[in-house]
Amino acid sequence: MTFTFKTLILLCYCSFLALSTPSYPKEALPTKHGYLPISPTSTSSIFYAFYEAQNSTLPLSQTPLLIWLQGGPGCSSMIGNLYELGPWRVTQSLTLQRNPGSWNRIFGLLFLDSPIGSGFSVAATPQEIPKDQNAVAEHLFAAITRFLQLHPVFKYRPIYVTGESYAGKYVPAIGYYILKKNANLGVSERVNLAGVAIGDGLTDPETQVATHALNAYYVGLINERQKNELEKAQLEAVRLTQMGNWSEATDARNEVLALLEQMTGLPTLYDYTRKVPYEDDLVEKFLNIAEVKKTLGVNESFVYEICSAVVDAALHADVMKSVKYMVEYLVRNSRVLLYQGEYDLRDGVVQTEVWVKTMKWEGIEEFLNAERVIWKVNGEVAGYVQKWKSLTNVVVLGAGHLLPTDQPVNSQAMIEDWVLERGLFRNVSIELLCDVVAPPYGPPEPFPTTAMDLVPLVVEPDISEALYASFGEPTPEEGVGFKLEFILAES
Ligand SMILES: *[C@@H]1O[C@H](CO)[C@@H](O)[C@H](O)[C@H]1NC(C)=O
Numbered sequence: 001m002t003f004t005f006k007t008l009i010l011l012c013y014c015s016f017l018a019l020s021t022p023s024y025p026k027e028a029l030p031t032k033h034g035y036l037p038i039s040p041t042s043t044s045s046i047f048y049a050f051y052e053a054q055n056s057t058l059p060l061s062q063t064p065l066l067i068w069l070q071g072g073p074g075c076s077s078m079i080g081n082l083y084e085l086g087p088w089r090v091t092q093s094l095t096l097q098r099n100p101g102s103w104n105r106i107f108g109l110l111f112l113d114s115p116i117g118s119g120f121s122v123a124a125t126p127q128e129i130p131k132d133q134n135a136v137a138e139h140l141f142a143a144i145t146r147f148l149q150l151h152p153v154f155k156y157r158p159i160y161v162t163g164e165s166y167a168g169k170y171v172p173a174i175g176y177y178i179l180k181k182n183a184n185l186g187v188s189e190r191v192n193l194a195g196v197a198i199g200d201g202l203t204d205p206e207t208q209v210a211t212h213a214l215n216a217y218y219v220g221l222i223n224e225r226q227k228n229e230l231e232k233a234q235l236e237a238v239r240l241t242q243m244g245n246w247s248e249a250t251d252a253r254n255e256v257l258a259l260l261e262q263m264t265g266l267p268t269l270y271d272y273t274r275k276v277p278y279e280d281d282l283v284e285k286f287l288n289i290a291e292v293k294k295t296l297g298v299n300e301s302f303v304y305e306i307c308s309a310v311v312d313a314a315l316h317a318d319v320m321k322s323v324k325y326m327v328e329y330l331v332r333n334s335r336v337l338l339y340q341g342e343y344d345l346r347d348g349v350v351q352t353e354v355w356v357k358t359m360k361w362e363g364i365e366e367f368l369n370a371e372r373v374i375w376k377v378n379g380e381v382a383g384y385v386q387k388w389k390s391l392t393n394v395v396v397l398g399a400g401h402l403l404p405t406d407q408p409v410n411s412q413a414m415i416e417d418w419v420l421e422r423g424l425f426r427n428v429s430i431e432l433l434c435d436v437v438a439p440p441y442g443p444p445e446p447f448p449t450t451a452m453d454l455v456p457l458v459v460e461p462d463i464s465e466a467l468y469a470s471f472g473e474p475t476p477e478e479g480v481g482f483k484l485e486f487i488l489a490e491s
Pocket residue numbers: 243244245248
C-alpha cells in the first residue's frame with residue numbers, strides 16, 4: 001500500500017524532473033561505467049562506475065585504486081558514489097555538486113553495485129543472488145579481474161577494498177578470497193591487493209549485537225530498566241547465533257534495533273544527533289530520472305532502488321555469521337583500517353572495539369596497548385588514531401554511520417594518509433616521531449596530517465579533463481560491451 005503510493009509519487013516527480021532536468025552534466029560523468037560479468041555462463045553482471053584520480057601525484061599505472069562496496073545487505077554503491085565519497089554529490093534539487101572530500105582526489109575510485117540484484121546490477125535469476133560471503137566474493141573477484149583487464153594502466157596498481165556497514169562482511173570476504181586465490185596464480189594474474197578498509201562495519205555480529213544496551217545507557221538515551229530489557233533481547237540474538245539458528249538470529253538482532261529505536265524515539269540509529277534521517281533517497285530519485293538512466297547506459301524501464309529487498313532476503317540467514325577470521329588473516333597478510341563515526345549507534349565505536357579485542361592475532365596486545373593519538377586536520381581535532389603495525393583504528397568526530405557524508409574533508413584526509421602511510425598513519429612509533437620533530441624549545445610542531453601539509457601537490461595537466469573529453473556518448477550496448485573508448489594519459 002505505502003509502497004505503491006510512494007512509487008506513484010516518485011514516478012510523477014521523476015517524469016516532471018525528466019522534463020525540467022538537462023542531462024547528466026558531462027564533467028560529472030564517471031570516467032568509465034558499464035557492466036562486468038560475474039561468470040562466463042551467466043548473463044548476471046555487476047554495474048560499475050569508475051572515476052580516475054583527479055590530481056594524482058604518481059603515474060596513473062602506480063596510482064592506488066580504491067574499490068567501494070555499500071552495505072545493506074543489498075544497498076547500492078551509488079549511495080557511496082553520489083551521497084558520500086564520490087566526486088559529485090546529489091543535492092536536494094536533484095542536481096550534482098562537487099564534493100570537496102572526494103576519495104578520488106589522488107586515487108582511482110571504483111564503485112561496484114554488489115551483490116548482483118542491488119543497484120543497477122543485474123541478477124539473471126533470483127537463484128543466482130548470493131546467499132553467503134563466499135558467493136559474494138566469487139562474483140566480486142570475477143568483476144574486479146574483468147575491470148583490471150579493461151586497460152593495461154589498471155593492471156599493477158595497488159588495490160584497496162573499502163566499504164561500509166554490511167560491507168564489514170563483504171570487504172573481508174573479497175580481501176580473503178583475493179589472497180587465497182593469488183596463492184595459486186602466476187604473478188601477472190594476481191590481484192594486487194594492498195589493504196582493506198571498513199567503515200562502521202558489521203563484521204562479528206555475535207559480539208556486536210551484545211553492546212547496544214550498554215552503549216545507549218552510557219550515552220544517556222535509556223534508563224536502567226530499559227537497559228535490562230534490551231539486554232534480554234540481545235541475549236536472545238546471541239543464543240540463536242550460537243545455536244546456528246541463523247535466520248531467527250537475524251530476526252532477533254532486528255528486534256534489538258527496533259526496540260532501541262522505540263525506546264529512544266530517535267529518527268535514526270545511524271546518528272543519534274540527527275533530527276531527520278540521512279537523505280540517501282535523493283540518490284534513488286536522481287538515478288530514476290529517465291535522462292540520467294539513459295546517460296548511464298541503463299535500460300530506462302529499470303526501476304532503480306537504493307536498497308534491494310530481494311538481495312536483503314537472499315542474505316537474511318548470512319547476517320549473523322562472523323567474518324572475523326578473515327580479518328585475522330588479512331591483518332597478517334595485508335593492511336587493515338577500521339574507522340567509525342562517534343554518533344553511530346548501530347555499527348559504531350563501541351560495536352567495533354568489542355570484536356577487535358577478541359581478535360586472534362599476535363599483535364593484538366600491542367594494538368590494544370598502543371596510544372590512542374589525537375588526530376588533527378587543518379589544526380582541528382578530527383578524531384583519534386590507534387595503530388599497531390598492519391592494524392589501524394580511527395574514531396572520527398562529528399560523524400555518524402555515513403561518515404564521509406558528515407565529514408567529507410576529514411574522511412578524505414584519513415583515507416589518503418592511511419593508503420600512503422603518512423602522518424599518524426605511518427609505521428613509526430609516535431614517541432620516536434616526537435623526539436625527532438619536536439624543537440628544543442617551545443611547543444612541538446603539529447604533526448602533518450593531510451597530504452597538503454606534507455608535500456605540495458605536483459601540478460600536472462588535468463588528467464580527468466582529457467578523459468572526459470574523449471568520453472563518447474554511451475551506446476545502449478555499452479552495458480554489456482567492454483570496448484575501451486577512453487585513452488588514459490600517462491603522466
Ligand atoms: C530456530 O528457532 C525457531 C523459533 O524459536 C524454532 O522453531 C526452530 O526449531 C529453531 N531451529 C533450530 C535449527 O534450532
